[in-house]
Amino acid sequence: MERLVTSSLKLGIIAGGQLGKMLIQEASKWDIITYVLDNDENCPARSIASKYVKGNHLNFDDVYNFGKLVDVLTFEIESVNTDALKKLKSEGFKIYPDPDILELIQDKGLQKAFYKKNGLPTSEFRLYESIEEILAGINSGQISFPFVQKLRKGGYDGRGVAVINTEDDLPGLLPGPSVIEEKVDIAKEISVITARNSKGNVKCYPVVEMLFDPKANLVDKLICPSSVTVEQSENAIGIAGEIIELLNMTGLLAVEFFIDSKGEVIVNEMAPRPHNSGHHTIESIITSQFEQHLRAILNLPLGSTKIKLPSVMINILGAEGHDGPVMYEGLTESMAIEGVKIHLYGKKITKPYRKMGHATVMSSTLDCALQKADKVKNLIKVKSWKESQ
Numbered sequence: 038m039e040r041l042v043t044s045s046l047k048l049g050i051i052a053g054g055q056l057g058k059m060l061i062q063e064a065s066k067w068d069i070i071t072y073v074l075d076n077d078e079n080c081p082a083r084s085i086a087s088k089y090v091k092g093n094h095l096n097f098d099d100v101y102n103f104g105k106l107v108d109v110l111t112f113e114i115e116s117v118n119t120d121a122l123k124k125l126k127s128e129g130f131k132i133y134p135d136p137d138i139l140e141l142i143q144d145k146g147l148q149k150a151f152y153k154k155n156g157l158p159t160s161e162f163r164l165y166e167s168i169e170e171i172l173a174g175i176n177s178g179q180i181s182f183p184f185v186q187k188l189r190k191g192g193y194d195g196r197g198v199a200v201i202n203t204e205d206d207l208p209g210l211l212p213g214p215s216v217i218e219e220k221v222d223i224a225k226e227i228s229v230i231t232a233r234n235s236k237g238n239v240k241c242y243p244v245v246e247m248l249f250d251p252k253a254n255l256v257d258k259l260i261c262p263s264s265v266t267v268e269q270s271e272n273a274i275g276i277a278g279e280i281i282e283l284l285n286m287t288g289l290l291a292v293e294f295f296i297d298s299k300g301e302v303i304v305n306e307m308a309p310r311p312h313n314s315g316h317h318t319i320e321s322i323i324t325s326q327f328e329q330h331l332r333a334i335l336n337l338p339l340g341s342t343k344i345k346l347p348s349v350m351i352n353i354l355g356a357e358g359h360d361g362p363v364m365y366e367g368l369t370e371s372m373a374i375e376g377v378k379i380h381l382y383g384k385k386i387t388k389p390y391r392k393m394g395h396a397t398v399m400s401s402t403l404d405c406a407l408q409k410a411d412k413v414k415n416l417i418k419v420k421s422w423k424e425s426q
């Protein structure tokens with residue numbers, strides 16, 4: 038009997054957001070028992086997990102005790118108590134990706150040092166402990182405008198990032214240990230998701246291009262295939278593959294890049310987990326990122342990353358001015374468009390720009406998928422029924 042893919046394998050997932058939910062959707066195809074740890078009893082993954090455990094991903098005891106319940110432990114967010122993971126590892130528990138890699142990635146300062154040490158292209162940077170130190174750095178000429186400040190820890194979805202163009206933006210500096218990096222003159226933002234199993238097999242997904250909503254600083258549309266040149270694509274895929282090898286990592290790694298105005302490919306940051314820029318893979322690539330993550334951490338052969346159809350992914354975000362119990366508009370009309378696939382995460386409360394779901398739009402050409410995606414974007418509205426009554 039194979040133990041890995043049977044109903045006797047318990048997979049633990051730390052945090053039960055939408056990434057955890059979509060991971061469970063794939064795991065259930067192989068009859069894997071899924072445990073999820075989350076403090077929020079209404080978290081998206083709870084409704085489909087085999088077992089829900091209430092607990093905080095940053096609390097040592099909660100993470101440690103949760104890890105002891107399962108055969109293989111993984112996570113869907115970066116902010117996890119790594120001391121608990123390291124203790125579990127020292128006791129022989131299987132944790133993928135490795136807690137040491139997570140610890141490196143949790144800290145944007147360590148990440149930048151890793152890129153630099155390994156000769157990978159990334160923007161110039163320096164580390165600072167506080168706003169006072171940053172201001173002193175500006176006064177002494179060590180830092181010049183424009184620059185980007187990133188909190189070393191805890192940022193996500195653009196929170197924890199401040200773009201400082203001129204002195205007028207200085208009140209927007211964030212308190213806490215930070216990376217100050219050169220502001221890149223960005224022409225494009227792309228990402229490459231790569232996976233490695235513990236046999237050392239590596240597979241990369243095709244480059245995806247992210248188009249941002251400037252107001253929310255969130256991904257607005259994601260297109261695959263991207264419009265980058267063959268050389269840029271090969272370069273980015275090569276770097277992503279190199280990083281996962283250098284880390285000796287088991288699991289899924291998303292690497293975000295900038296392409297600057299000179300056409301250079303520059304590493305921005307990475308995430309050791311399924312990623313927002315990989316949602317289209319569920320329908321438009323032979324193997325979804327979630328299945329690939331499972332294949333990687335269960336040491337199974339990695340699946341094909343070939344494109345089935347060109348696709349555009351849009352995040353379904355909470356509308357501005359709506360905060361409360363959620364209500365959706367335009368779903369039926371969107372589903373009537375050929376090639377539109379809707380995913381709702383099951384969050385009960387909407388907030389402005391909260392990620393409530395996503396839609397993947399596929400067509401035989403990317404142009405056609407883009408047109409349909411614009412229609413879907415205009416049709417779907419995420420409101421709160423309390424305020425709209």
Ligand SMILES: Nc1ncnc2c1ncn2[C@@H]1O[C@H](COP(=O)(O)OP(=O)(O)OP(=O)(O)O)[C@@H](O)[C@H]1O
Binds near residue numbers: 192222
């Ligand atoms: N050095 C830079 N120069 C110019 N723009 C930058 C730079 N660093 C970040 N940005 C902009 O800020 C965005 C968010 O930065 P980053 O990806 O590092 O933060 P994050 O909070 O981890 O984001 P997310 O969770 O959305 O991936 C980038 O996608 C990019 O648009």
Ligand SMILES: [Mg+2]
Binds near residue numbers: 293306
């Ligand atoms: Mg990012």
